Amino acid sequence: MTSFPFLKGHGTENDFVLLPDPDGTVHGELAPGLVARLCDRRAGLGADGVLRVVRASSYDDPAAVAARGRAEWFMDYRNADGSTSEMCGNGIRLFARYLVEHEGVDPSRAVPIGTRAGVLTVTFDEAGAATVDMGRPRVLGETKVSVGPSAWPATHVSMGNPHAVAFVESLDDAGPLLEPPGHDEAVYPHGVNVEFVVRHGPRHVAMRVHERGSGETRSCGTGACAVMVASAIADGVGRNTSYRVDVPGGTLHVTWTDEDHVLLTGPAVLVASGNWLVTDDVPVRT
Incomplete structure (x- = not known):
């Protein structure tokens, strides 16, 4: 592998790198060092976090396993330092926007998405704004x-x-x-x-x-x-x-x-796409 695809987007300027990995074959378990490099605003792409787009059936994280049968897609969310997090309200709206624009998901229906905080649903209004049901506080x-x-x-x-x-x-x-x-x-x-x-x-x-x-x-x-x-x-x-x-x-x-x-x-906007060049000093997966 010499490169892999990415997209960049934000929700109210809370910005993220998205990594398409539907079958879990590109990244497996994301390497924290790669996440930190991607999020670096000087040596990388710059972001507050990374959203890996993977099918729940293709990822063995316990939360992804629990989401199977209720959600096709799982949001593997990582903080900028590479650590995992349970949820991201701006990120999940952007994640749903990606699914609509690149994975053929129907925006006229509620979109269920697996997360480490459970399965949440996102809906879109006619103006394109996204609403996520964040569950019970x-x-x-x-x-x-x-x-x-x-x-x-x-x-x-x-x-x-x-x-x-x-x-x-x-x-x-x-x-x-x-x-x-x-x-x-x-x-x-x-x-x-x-x-x-x-x-x-x-x-x-x-x-x-x-x-x-x-x-x-x-x-x-x-x-x-x-x-x-x-x-x-x-x-x-x-x-x-x-x-x-x-x-x-x-x-x-x-x-x-x-x-x-x-x-x-709130809004969810994809702004760029490209390919990240793989270097030996930053592993793609752990």
Whole structure:
């Protein structure tokens, strides 16, 4: 193998490299070093993460095995440092966009996709916006986060992956998020995505996010969902509610339904495709 294909895309500027590997023959088990090189913004393509597109029947990850019979496709998602993650709300919309444009999936029907957080479905409206049913949130109590000498109370919300949502007076309060914010390691032994939130008006908030394994990103879909749930609880409005969530890369819309599901709506755009040249110093698979 001298090269393999890739695509590049984003959802509200949360950007990803997609690796088509339908039969699991190109990458097998993705090498963390390859993921890190692909995501490197100077020595690679540059991205917040990698989405490998593989059929559930062709991958032996326990989550892919569990998805068989309910979803044809599995999203093998990796953070920018090569570590695995359970879910990515912006990434799964982009993943579904790829399936529609390149794998013949019908956009008029709900698209089931296997993930490490279970099987989730994506739908498209007539304007092309994608909505993913993120399932049921879990609100797991209060915790705290810190940046330098400053600390804030936070709400622990799971959207299949862990989040700590902190309300602040200004998004500048958190300062530069070059390093992971401090958190309670007993609560988050495997790290946490941290969201800092300000209110802009009724059911309208803005956020910054530091994603575990990737650093500060322009957007985080699961983070926007966690922020919406924490905001709705704090505002006393609960379910059957929609919020606008502004992120540095655009705007997402999040609805918490009466059935206790969270729906995330936003753009998903493929911007480029090409071939990555294989080098001996970066293995394709582990």
